[in-house]
Amino acid sequence: MMFALIDCNNFYASCERVFRPDLIGKPIVVLSNNDGCIIARSNEAKDLGIPMGAPVYQFEKLIKENKISVFSANFSLYGDMSHRVMSLLAEYSPDMEIYSIDEAFLKLDGFDRINLQSYGLDMQRKITKWTGIPISVGIAPTMALAKMANRIAKKFPQKTQNVYLINTEEKRIKTLKWLPVADIWGIGRQHTKRLTALNVQTAFDFTQLSDAWIKKHLSILGLRLKRDLEGVPTLELEESKAKKNIATTRSFETNYTELDQLKERVTTFAVSCAEKLRKQSSCCNAVMVFIHTNGHRKKLPQYSKNIVIKLPFPTNSNIELANFAVTALEKIFKPGYFYKKAGVIAMDFTPQDQTQLNLFENRDLSHIPIMNAIDRINRKFGQQKVRLGSQDFGRVWKMRQERLSPCYTTDLADIITVKS
DNA sequence: TCTGGGGTCCTAGGACCC
DNA sequence: TCTGGGGTCCTAGGACCC
Numbered sequence: 402m403m404f405a406l407i408d409c410n411n412f413y414a415s416c417e418r419v420f421r422p423d424l425i426g427k428p429i430v431v432l433s434n435n436d437g438c439i440i441a442r443s444n445e446a447k448d449l450g451i452p453m454g455a456p457v458y459q460f461e462k463l464i465k466e467n468k469i470s471v472f473s474a475n476f477s478l479y480g481d482m483s484h485r486v487m488s489l490l491a492e493y494s495p496d497m498e499i500y501s502i503d504e505a506f507l508k509l510d511g512f513d514r515i516n517l518q519s520y521g522l523d524m525q526r527k528i529t530k531w532t533g534i535p536i537s538v539g540i541a542p543t544m545a546l547a548k549m550a551n552r553i554a555k556k557f558p559q560k561t562q563n564v565y566l567i568n569t570e571e572k573r574i575k576t577l578k579w580l581p582v583a584d585i586w587g588i589g590r591q592h593t594k595r596l597t598a599l600n601v602q603t604a605f606d607f608t609q610l611s612d613a614w615i616k617k618h619l620s621i622l623g624l625r626l627k628r629d630l631e632g633v634p635t636l637e638l639e640e641s642k643a644k645k646n647i648a649t650t651r652s653f654e655t656n657y658t659e660l661d662q663l664k665e666r667v668t669t670f671a672v673s674c675a676e677k678l679r680k681q682s683s684c685c686n687a688v689m690v691f692i693h694t695n696g697h698r699k700k701l702p703q704y705s706k707n708i709v710i711k712l713p714f715p716t717n718s719n720i721e722l723a724n725f726a727v728t729a730l731e732k733i734f735k736p737g738y739f740y741k742k743a744g745v746i747a748m749d750f751t752p753q754d755q756t757q758l759n760l761f762e763n764r765d766l767s768h769i770p771i772m773n774a775i776d777r778i779n780r781k782f783g784q785q786k787v788r789l790g791s792q793d794f795g796r797v798w799k800m801r802q803e804r805l806s807p808c809y810t811t812d813l814a815d816i817i818t819v820k821s
Numbered sequence: 822t823c824t825g826g827g828g829t830c831c832t833a834g835g836a837c838c839c
Numbered sequence: 840t841c842t843g844g845g846g847t848c849c850t851a852g853g854a855c856c857c
């Protein structure tokens with residue numbers, strides 16, 4: 402039994418390149434919402450020393466000097482490209498877990514007679530050719546080891562052709578000794594600090610620690626990880642489950658001081674959460690709302706508060722969720738502050754078809770067909786065509802997206818023209 | 822001037838019950 | 840002098856992932 406981890410190389414940057422082949426080999430960065438931080442970099446941009454998550458304004462000079470192409474995040478494009486990659490990958494195994502927008506695990510059960518090296522190479526070539534997105538493939542007896550194999554495939558593209566297979570004990574040990582402890586899947590900053598203090602430098606050193614120590618300091622998760630690194634399959638594919646929380650949160654382009662401005666934002670966030678809830682056929686029983694000022698402006702007075710309210714009945718109606726969220730907002734809003742960010746998080750779900758009618762609450766059941774109609778209209782004519790009256794009709798609010806690429810694959814208006 | 826967004830799981834400790 | 844024991848549920852906080 403083996404696992405494969407397939408990871409798209411510099412995914413967002415690669416998506417931008419698919420329709421801009423002139424940028425192949427040139428540095429690219431992709432920005433977060435509001436064009437704030439750098440959230441993706443091509444290899445060339447990484448080589449120039451641009452760190453992940455850096456505020457873009459700190460690198461303006463470097464960007465200019467090196468003619469780095471800058472893009473606002475285009476999630477419709479990335480989502481669609483991801484879907485294309487995943488559909489192709491699904492043909493390589495009946496057991497797949499889509500781990501993130503650019504990563505998937507395949508379980509290779511019953512592949513004993515298959516040459517996995519060439520199987521991986523076939524995947525690598527086909528996906529890259531058919532979608533334009535370069536990928537790396539790691540194959541190993543456990544999920545954690547497949548993650549490590551993938552790093553090698555990505556780190557040594559010439560040597561490996563972006564495919565690396567761990568199928569012997571020598572290779573496993575060699576890989577463990579090569580990987581710094583900070584780069585182990587599941588070991589973050591805090592654990593790294595603690596481990597390097599004990600002179601645990603590599604993944605191999607980590608596997609030499611006692612079970613008791615690991616359990617005590619890294620919990621049961623650390624212990625499972627150790628087993629997996631030892632080559633004993635312990636982690637397993639997870640089937641895609643309904644989400645347990647659904648959030649919509651945003652920073653604002655400018656500061657807000659008025660309750661009404663925040664009410665509009667919170668309404669829109671709540672509507673977005675309700676839509677996501679309906680997509681997975683859930684209703685929520687609680688909602689959290691938070692607001693805060695800009696933590697980076699240390700000289701301004703700071704205020705940060707969240708509140709969770711339990712709902713009298715489960716809902717996924719735009720109208721009801723927005724009303725509850727606004728009620729919550731009113732409880733935490735304090736005048737006199739410059740607000741920079743707000744969010745709505747739906748929690749505590751029950752399946753839509755199991756929601757019980759509450760005798761003591763006048764729940765308006767007419768919302769169900771109304772929401773169905775809204776969803777159909779918005780699906781057909783584009784997002785947000787139907788909105789609540791309290792939402793942003795005058796485009797008061799906008800996100801800064803100055804460098805947005807066209808939606809080549811999801812918007813007819815943006816489709817490319819080929820001239821011959 | 823300018824600093825992202827959306828998730829998961831585990832544990833310890835308190836409240837509460839019998 | 841001397842003040843039980845065990846279980847469950849919930850929550851906050853901390854860690855991690857992309």
